[in-house]
Amino acid sequence: MKPIDCADLYKDGRHYDLQNKHLTDDIPFYRQQIDKYGQPVLELACGTGRITIPLAKEGVQISGLDISQPMLSTAKEKAKAAGVQVEWIKADCRDFKLGKKFRLIFIPINSITHLHDRESLQACFACVKEHLQPDGKFIIDVFNPRLDILLRDPSKRYPVAEYPDPDGQGTVVVTENNVYDTDTQINRIKWYFRIGERKDELVVENNMRILFPRELDALLHYNGLTVEAKYGNYDQSPFRSDSPKQLTVCCAQTG
Numbered sequence: 603m604k605p606i607d608c609a610d611l612y613k614d615g616r617h618y619d620l621q622n623k624h625l626t627d628d629i630p631f632y633r634q635q636i637d638k639y640g641q642p643v644l645e646l647a648c649g650t651g652r653i654t655i656p657l658a659k660e661g662v663q664i665s666g667l668d669i670s671q672p673m674l675s676t677a678k679e680k681a682k683a684a685g686v687q688v689e690w691i692k693a694d695c696r697d698f699k700l701g702k703k704f705r706l707i708f709i710p711i712n713s714i715t716h717l718h719d720r721e722s723l724q725a726c727f728a729c730v731k732e733h734l735q736p737d738g739k740f741i742i743d744v745f746n747p748r749l750d751i752l753l754r755d756p757s758k759r760y761p762v763a764e765y766p767d768p769d770g771q772g773t774v775v776v777t778e779n780n781v782y783d784t785d786t787q788i789n790r791i792k793w794y795f796r797i798g799e800r801k802d803e804l805v806v807e808n809n810m811r812i813l814f815p816r817e818l819d820a821l822l823h824y825n826g827l828t829v830e831a832k833y834g835n836y837d838q839s840p841f842r843s844d845s846p847k848q849l850t851v852c853c854a855q856t857g
């Protein structure tokens with residue numbers, strides 16, 4: 603299995619939260635799925651608890667698992683401030699044994715793209731199956747790859763985000779460029795952080811394993827997971843060629 607290489611990207615949960623403040627529309631989607639499929643719930647790659655904590659506030663019995671200690675530390679602080687109970691687990695989603703099973707397991711917002719090789723995906727799916735209750739569901743949220751983005755001119759910069767620096771150093775401006783490796787299907791993205799008036803930039807790699815729609819379906823199928831529904835967005839519209847997302851609901855194959 604290839605090592606996980608995103609530690610730098612997730613070394614400060616405060617930056618992650620400020621950068622992703624606008625992201626909220628997946629929370630009602632998961633609420634609906636929990637109403638439909640039940641609890642307890644396990645969120646893989648839960649990060650700073652952006653989704654976990656609002657769900658816990660609504661009374662959902664949820665555990666959050668992540669490999670990054672800094673992200674989990676931010677999550678714990680936020681949960682304490684909100685007065686909610688969440689079981690936080692520091693673990694690799696390719697290798698965990700929790701001694702309990704869940705009605706619903708999900709891996710949100712492109713986190714699965716941090717698993718770069720087949721062995722990693724297989725190991726993650728095997729752990730998921732071990733932790734699903736009978737008829738439990740597993741949901742993956744990953745974008746529908748766009749060739750025009752993957753094949754962009756790498757000499758240009760594209761905007762990512764702008765937010766106030768949590769250490770009071772002014773505005774953080776994040777831009778990116780990328781080179782897509784068609785062999786490994788890894789999109790090698792570089793994020794450039796310019797903080798306030800500083801002349802230098804902080805460069806952080808964000809390498810994402812691209813999962814094409816039929817490839818994802820096949821990987822799930824050959825790893826003992828049946829795709830029951832595939833939505834194109836959080837409004838649960840059916841998945842189509844031009845859908846922004848692949849929101850894939852699956853269950854363990856029986857027999």
Ligand SMILES: C[S@@+](CC[C@H](N)C(=O)[O-])C[C@H]1O[C@@H](n2cnc3c(N)ncnc32)[C@H](O)[C@@H]1O
Nearest residue numbers: 612647648649652668669670673694695713716
């Ligand atoms: C895009 S963030 C998502 C965080 C959060 N779920 C959210 O929706 O805001 C991706 C998260 O995946 C975590 N991650 C990456 N590889 C992982 C692994 N092998 N096992 C567990 N977590 C992992 C990172 O530490 C990071 O917190």
